[in-house]
Amino acid sequence: MPLKQSSQHPILYSFRRCPYAMRARLAIHYSGIEIEHREILLKNKPAAMLEASPKGTVPVVVLPDGTVIDESRDVMMWALQQHDPQMWYHGLTEEQQAGINDWIDRNDNDFKPWLDKYKYSVGYPEHSEAYYREQCETFLKQLNEQLSKSAYLLGEAESLADNAIFPFVRQCAFVNKTWFDAAPYPHLQSWLQQFLESARFEDIMHKHPLWQAD
Ligand SMILES: N[C@@H](CCC(=O)N[C@@H](CS)C(=O)NCC(=O)O)C(=O)O
Incomplete structure (x- = not known):
């Protein structure tokens, strides 16, 4: 069951110094997708994040339709599927x-x-x-x-x-x-x-x- 959430932008749960979250933020920035950034502490994860993704790792993206993407590689691929202007992946052989x-x-x-x-x-x-x-x-x-x-x-x-x-x-x-x-x-x-x-x-x-x- 998709989780309900009210934001019209995708939500990103992130932790500044995490390299997995950094790669997700890089791809999102590159693709130009607007997101609602939710900065968290790994030692005090918000209930809303754990409800979306019980495994408790960042990054987590929650789309407006409730779809959850909670692996950094999947977040990068999702971002590039929206927009990949300099062919980071799409358009390559x-x-x-x-x-x-x-x-x-x-x-x-x-x-x-x-x-x-x-x-x-x-x-x-x-x-x-x-x-x-x-x-x-x-x-x-x-x-x-x-x-x-x-x-x-x-x-x-x-x-x-x-x-x-x-x-x-x-x-x-x-x-x-x-x-x-x-x-x-x-x-x-x-x-x-x-x-x-x-x-x-x-x-x-x-x-x-x-x-x-x-
Ligand atoms: N395979 C995951 C790994 C993500 C991951 O391990 N992130 C770390 C922070 S760098 C984390 O959230 N760890 C959970 C914790 O420390 O409680 C991904 O690629 O998204």
């Missing part, structure tokens, strides 16, 4: 689309679990922080290698792949920025820097007051 999906799969399934252990290494004492970082480097090297051949992951124009992945590389970089900046990944460093300095990133990182239910 099937092979390019498969390439995008492959990059995002590797980010989400292989890299992110190691990134969590690297970032919170005290909680995983079976290995050292340096060990977890080395595991992360497998993916960082692959990204750097690709970016040595083309400006973006899929070629000379940015695509869904770059925007789905850079928030996670950012998170990894900021665990120890001094290390990241000195690491032998110059192409990856400048690719990340370019996204961090972009107007879109600045826009999606604006601070919102916490959402309060009426």
Whole structure:
């Protein structure tokens, strides 16, 4: 049963520093969809969000007809289905689309679990922080290698792949920025820097007051 809600715009439940929420906000910003932004705290999730999506992760989108989209990749795809003006995904060849999906799969399934252990290494004492970082480097090297051949992951124009992945590389970089900046990944460093300095990133990182239910 779709959930009822009164807003005429889609609602986005979001948490500013979450990389999954960032990629959703990037795609929504790019597509130009107007949304009602509801900033939440992960330690105090609003009942309305949990009612829409009991698994309790951000991002969550609730459409005016009550449809709930609660996986960040699905939110990105939903946004691009509305409007994809610079061909981040639609209009690309099937092979390019498969390439995008492959990059995002590797980010989400292989890299992110190691990134969590690297970032919170005290909680995983079976290995050292340096060990977890080395595991992360497998993916960082692959990204750097690709970016040595083309400006973006899929070629000379940015695509869904770059925007789905850079928030996670950012998170990894900021665990120890001094290390990241000195690491032998110059192409990856400048690719990340370019996204961090972009107007879109600045826009999606604006601070919102916490959402309060009426
Ligand atoms: N597979 C989900 C993962 C989203 C996710 O794990 N988000 C984190 C924040 S970065 C979260 O909400 N965690 C729940 C919590 O910390 O309580 C997606 O892609 O949307």
